[in-house]
Amino acid sequence: MCHPFERPGIYAIRAVGIVDATWSDRLGGMTIVQSGTTAEDSLPVTKLVGLLPDQAALCGVLNTLYDNRYALLGVEYLGPG
Secondary structure, X not given: OXXXXXXXXXXXEEEEOOOOHHHHHHHOOOEEEEEEXXXXXXXXXXXXXXXXXXXXXXXXXXXXXXXXXXXXXXXXXXXXX
């Protein structure tokens, strides 16, 4: 039996900071948009949305954000790809 997370899926990731839109290729081809600020500190928030082939690809995106010191606000599975 194949679990839904082992197949392609659409994910939304929110991170504190401004992620440059030119990073889309290194972030799995996700669409990158600035989505406002945090409620507490008025820090900029970036939203990444896109189709990833599996959770290994999701981990790669999350690791890239972590390695570049972006704090995650949330990761959401939006459905199958």
